[in-house]
Amino acid sequence: MANACEQLTEVASAGVAPALRAVDCVANEMAASAFGRLFGAGGAMGPVLTILLTLYIAFFAFSLLTGRSSLGISALTPRMLRLGVVLTFATSWIAYQGVVWNLAVGGPDWIAGVLMGAKGSATQLFGDRIDIVFSAINDISEATSNAGGAAQDGGGAAAAGAAVAAKGAGGLFTPESVMWMGALLLLLGTVGVLLTARIALGVLLALGPIFVIMALFGGTRGLTAGWLRGVVLTAVTPLFVVLGGGITLELLVPIISGLVENANAGEIDGRGAMAFFLVASVHVALMVMVVKVAATMVSGWQVFGLGADNERERSGSSGQAAAPAPASAPAPAASSYQGRTSVIAAAGASAMAEAPGQGHSSGGRSGDRRTVVTQVVGGGIEPLRQGESAPRARGIGSRFRASNDTGRSPAKEKTR
Numbered sequence: 001m002a003n004a005c006e007q008l009t010e011v012a013s014a015g016v017a018p019a020l021r022a023v024d025c026v027a028n029e030m031a032a033s034a035f036g037r038l039f040g041a042g043g044a045m046g047p048v049l050t051i052l053l054t055l056y057i058a059f060f061a062f063s064l065l066t067g068r069s070s071l072g073i074s075a076l077t078p079r080m081l082r083l084g085v086v087l088t089f090a091t092s093w094i095a096y097q098g099v100v101w102n103l104a105v106g107g108p109d110w111i112a113g114v115l116m117g118a119k120g121s122a123t124q125l126f127g128d129r130i131d132i133v134f135s136a137i138n139d140i141s142e143a144t145s146n147a148g149g150a151a152q153d154g155g156g157a158a159a160a161g162a163a164v165a166a167k168g169a170g171g172l173f174t175p176e177s178v179m180w181m182g183a184l185l186l187l188l189g190t191v192g193v194l195l196t197a198r199i200a201l202g203v204l205l206a207l208g209p210i211f212v213i214m215a216l217f218g219g220t221r222g223l224t225a226g227w228l229r230g231v232v233l234t235a236v237t238p239l240f241v242v243l244g245g246g247i248t249l250e251l252l253v254p255i256i257s258g259l260v261e262n263a264n265a266g267e268i269d270g271r272g273a274m275a276f277f278l279v280a281s282v283h284v285a286l287m288v289m290v291v292k293v294a295a296t297m298v299s300g301w302q303v304f305g306l307g308a309d310n311e312r313e314r315s316g317s318s319g320q321a322a323a324p325a326p327a328s329a330p331a332p333a334a335s336s337y338q339g340r341t342s343v344i345a346a347a348g349a350s351a352m353a354e355a356p357g358q359g360h361s362s363g364g365r366s367g368d369r370r371t372v373v374t375q376v377v378g379g380g381i382e383p384l385r386q387g388e389s390a391p392r393a394r395g396i397g398s399r400f401r402a403s404n405d406t407g408r409s410p411a412k413e414k415t416r
Contacts, residue, residue, distance in 0.1 A: 005029055015134075016191050017127030024105070024194055031101065034206040035093045039066070049090060049213060056083070056216045086216055090209045101205055104231055108239035116246060123194070126242045129249050130190055136256050137183050141176060143263040175268035182277035186248075187282040193241050193291075199233040225303035233298045240290040248283040255279065289341025 007024040012022035038045040060079065063069040089096045112122035204227065212228035214220035255275050262269040 001342040016194075017124050017128070017131055017133040019191065020123060020127050020194060020198070023198045023202075026235055027198060027205070028101070030202055031206040031208075031411075032093060032097070035096065035209060039209055040093070046212070052213060052216060053083075053087075056402050057361055059217075082215060086212055090214045096209065100208060100231075103207060104201060104235040108235050109112060112242045114237050115243065122242050123238060126245055126249075127194075130186075130245070132251065133186070133252060133256065134183060135281070136260060139181065140256075140259050140268065143177060144266065172298070175270040175273040178277050179268060180272075181275070182280040185277070185280035185284050187253075189280065190241065190245050194238055197237040198235045201231065204231050208325040228303050229298045229301060232301070233294055236294050236297075237291060240294060241287065244286050245283070246291060248286070250281060251279050252276065334412045393416075 005022070007410045008018065008022040009026050012019045027240065039049065060069065064071065089100065109121055109123050112118075113120070116122050118127075138217070171327050202327055207274075208227065211224050217226040259269060259272045259276065265300055
């Protein structure tokens with residue numbers, strides 16, 4: 001494997017497709033060597049894995065003793081599945097490579113091949129087409145230079161000086177310079193994004209077994225969820241690059257054909273160079289949009305419920321914080337009840353003060369007249385008689401008592 005990767009690395013500068021092959025080989029070799037150093041025979045993380053598994057079992061036993069968990073199927077099934085997945089992917093490189101690596105690297109490539117109708121690797125095919133485009137641009141530049149050299153040989157120094165003066169007058173915005181700037185943008189939007197995504201994916205897969213172990217405990221499952229989101233993001237990005245780049249290359253074919261025809265005549269078409277630069281700029285903007293869309297898609301993924309516990313805790317805390325708010329709503333009603341009660345009490349006091357005078361003037365009829373004043377106690381209505389400091393629980397006054405949730409307004413002064 002090392003010899004094969006060295007051979008691919010030596011020819012990586014020959015084009016886009018050889019560079020992609022070299023990056024894939026080096027990333028696979030790095031992930032395999034990292035797995036062996038971490039969890040292989042005599043790996044550095046072997047004792048750590050043993051300690052973590054012991055703590056996991058001890059915590060589960062403690063939860064059984066304290067009654068926080070039970071031995072039912074609903075409690076044991078997810079724990080056993082989680083423990084089996086961790087042991088499988090953290091101790092076997094064959095299982096890790098066959099599932100995680102092949103899904104992350106080969107899955108998007110297979111989907112792109114099916115959509116494009118390509119036989120073999122769609123990413124490699126896309127790299128070969130990019131190499132053809134850059135080879136055509138190089139041929140256009142060389143053809144223009146050769147035509148200028150032939151003119152110099154045939155027309156003498158005067159024609160050569162005129163050609164040099166014309167190029168100098170154009171500055172940086174000559175058709176040839178605009179064409180090369182477009183080629184540079186196309187290079188960054190295709191090869192740059194592809195290689196960056198593949199290298200990042202290789203690093204994440206090399207560190208994968210560490211994050212797989214973190215799925216055992218609830219406090220570290222968020223790291224596992226974040227790692228899975230990163231793997232999906234870096235795996236899906238090349239799929240979008242290949243599909244979007246295929247459309248861009250279809251747009252560039254007629255433009256490059258026109259540039260080749262004009263280059264054979266000894267000049268570069270300015271309109272063709274500007275069109276090439278414009279398409280390359282649109283492709284760069286498309287790649288920026290692709291990365292943002294992929295990030296948005298991955299951020300909304302629940303990751304098999306690994307990050308659901310934290311979201312439930314946040315929603316629960318926000319619900320508890322918002323729950324006491326309605327309790328303060330009846331405050332205006334309570335204040336209005338208190339104001340009405342004080343007015344009724346004042347009216348009752350004045351009526352009781354006038355009662356003795358009326359009794360001396362009217363004789364026997366004063367004994368048949370009495371004043372009943374009500375007050376609000378705890379949201380209910382109770383009668384308050386003269387000389388009483390608290391409402392009666394029994395008697396004729398109980399008929400004026402109302403429940404707390406009837407919503408009736410306080411009774412007014414009643415005289416009979």
